[in-house]
Amino acid sequence: MIDYQKLISALAGGKVEFVIVGGVAATIHGSARFTADLDIVYGRSHENIRRLVTALAPLKPYLRGAPLGLPFRLDAETVRAGLNFTLTTTAGPLDLLGEMAGGFDYQTARTRSIAVDLYGQRCRVIDIDALIEAKIAAGRPKDLEAIAELQVIREERK
């Protein structure tokens, strides 16, 4: 199970520039589908990467699915050298995306996001149209049902 409050509060409280995407973004828009992690697109500036690793350090981030004991440390150098990280934390699974399907990096995702208050913090969540575009671009069969549901949410909001 994921402790969203802990994860989101750590990121937002640490002044990390990020946009919530993926299944949790769909949930925030009204989806009833199950999702088991938190996906965020994060800013790749040096300062933001420093804030990101500082904010996550207390949650003991580690590579999800990797054997224990690897010499892995989520520090600024590691994040700068990579792009997307699939992590496990003490608050639950977390995917850090420097870029995601559809050509979204932090800047483009932010311009296509809405502000949402979560756990007393103002967060950015990718908007529903951009989320649909990203899922189309990802081209995964499992996303077809999610795309259909997001379209239904759009219809129900009208």
Add this chain to the structure above:
Amino acid sequence: MKTTSVREFRARLAALLEHGVPLLVTRHARNVAIVYPLRHPANVPLEVRREIVDAVARSLQVQPDWVLHSPLIDSYKRDIDRTLIRENLRRSPAERLQALQAMQRFAAEIRRA
């Protein structure tokens, strides 16, 4: 970089590209284009590569309408329980996350059982 006229470029395009070096194309002694053969992609300047990536990203962001209006998506839509969606839309975003967490707790208990 090799310099070539538009006339030569047109007449010997395949052979010129074979060299694998960037071509500066001129017309009436004016520079009109630079062509980067992709035999050695590392020779393409970083800025040009970034521009290509941006152009591809922009094209990917254009919604392919055929997906949104396909019978396949319509068939998925027919099976979606709109009452669940309506209930969710009455909740605040934080309440929607709470409901998701409750679902995760339930799934974890089922797995344990």
